[in-house]
Amino acid sequence: MSKVEFKQLSPADFFYRNRELAGFDSPVKSLYTAFREIIENSFDGAEIGGINPDVFVSIKEKSDDVYTIFISDNGIGIPGNKVPQALAKLLFGGKYVERQSRGHFGLGASMTVLYSQITTNLPTRVLSCTRGSDVIDEYHLMIDIQRNEPIIRYHNQIPNKKKWHGVAVEVNIEGDYKRAHPKILDYIESTALVAPYASITFIDAYGILYKFNKIVDEVPKLGKAVLPHPRGIDTEKMLRLIRVAKQKSMKNFLTSNFQRVGEITAINFLKYVNIKPDKVPDQLDHDEIVRCVQGMNSYEDFLSPETKCLSPIGETVLEAGILKELEPMFVTTVTRKPQAYSGHPFVVEVAMAYGGNKIEAASEPTLFRFANRIPLLYDQYADVAAKVIRSFNWRMYKVPQNAKLAIITHIASTKVPYRTAGKESIADRPELEREMRLAMQVCARKMRVYLSRIEREERSAKRASIFEKYLPYIAQFATKLSGKKQVPPTDFVAGGKGRDKE
Ligand SMILES: Nc1ncnc2c1ncn2[C@@H]1O[C@H](COP(=O)(O)OP(=O)(O)OP(=O)(O)O)[C@@H](O)[C@H]1O
Ligand SMILES: [Mg+2]
Structure with a gap:
């Protein structure tokens, strides 16, 4: 055996x-x-x-x-x-x-x-x-x-x-x-x-x-470690905090162990989950802990997570970098408000760049991913950004097939939920996926306005070229019919487009 x-x-x-x-x-x-x-x-x-x-x-x-x-x-x-x-x-x-x-x-x-x-x-x-x-x-x-x-x-x-x-x-x-x-x-x-x-x-x-070479002096401010945000906290994290807590009341426990929770928020929240403010944290029973954790995820009145521990690239810098590197006809960027998953704050940033000579025409958008400023070059298919892009109906946003469209995504977080320790793709945590989807929708809507305009301009340019072609004949014919000698001018029809920003 x-x-x-x-x-x-x-x-x-x-x-x-x-x-x-x-x-x-x-x-x-x-x-x-x-x-x-x-x-x-x-x-x-x-x-x-x-x-x-x-x-x-x-x-x-x-x-x-x-x-x-x-x-x-x-x-x-x-x-x-x-x-x-x-x-x-x-x-x-x-x-x-x-x-x-x-x-x-x-x-x-x-x-x-x-x-x-x-x-x-x-x-x-x-x-x-x-x-x-x-x-x-x-x-x-x-x-x-x-x-x-x-x-x-x-x-x-x-x-x-x-x-x-x-x-x-x-x-x-x-x-x-x-x-x-x-x-x-x-x-x-x-x-x-x-x-x-x-x-x-x-x-x-x-x-x-x-x-x-360095072109700006400002260094991202990453120095300060912060407390977890209550939204997205799970029972294990809660139990760990309770185990080491020195505070003798839940009110003080909440204000001392979580960011953005002051006295009033703590009292209102404890009322919401039906726990007394002076309850000693390590005397919470099983039901109270679960209620507290679930309440933290559903309570709507917590302030948004602190931004000082996060360092997004920012819409202006992102746009400048894209214009320099990708030279598109159109660019739009969005930096979303900070959110949290499992107590970790994060910010999603998305940019869409369209047209020009550097972005390749492809059946799917070209994706550039960054996390905490690290470029992610492998395992794209498994990434939350790729998942969200796949779920989009690009025709709804007027994006033609084989478009020159680049999408840039950046996630800044105190803890990026990578799929593996190799740090190449980001897991589709629901909170993150939602933010990514919303950010892409914001950009895609702005891009649709641009693309609709281009479509209109193309249509009117086409119409103009038909007029340009036939108008001289019509003018000649009409001149003849009216018995006049002087054919009126017909070269006033024109169309055009140029680089654009949202
Ligand atoms: N160039 C450096 N300057 C300062 N500290 C460093 C440097 N390189 C490594 N360290 C220290 O060594 C530790 C271990 O580095 P290591 O790369 O193994 O892990 P990490 O950076 O913490 O996490 P990860 O595995 O995600 O890279 C770091 O946490 C940091 O404290
Ligand atoms: Mg390291």
């Missing part, structure tokens, strides 16, 4: 066996994922500190199919004693808080180190220095995969003579650069499009230099 052997896997061992869940599958995708994970960390590292990111990144061929990615940034750095765990322990990170950042999972950097190790057996070199520190910590790191613990191959402290702060990483990855190259370029160009406040220098594996 066969015997089943039970054992537990460490997170590192789990992701070693299921690395595609973190975006490390084919040699092309793995190289791309490693590249983007470390760039994302650099942007976060600077933006969290309110610093304009200045990022240098290069890729060099080390040997056949092995590439060295080097990146250095000017961010807040990682404290010396935390570097091994931050970069060589899976599910360890500083971003498990309610704050908008590119990283969420505590996985990207350590997965890159893990993938490097299993494909090249080389350690990853890391330099880190926090602001105001006199020393730079240098580590050569690997991971004990079975135990999910960092292995420190080398550690040294170097004097910080140039007052540098930030992180530099040098990692070797086996991959297919030739095929990853276009995606890597797309990624870096799209990143620059939505981060005009950053300077990026990139040297590709062919030695070509790309420079994206």
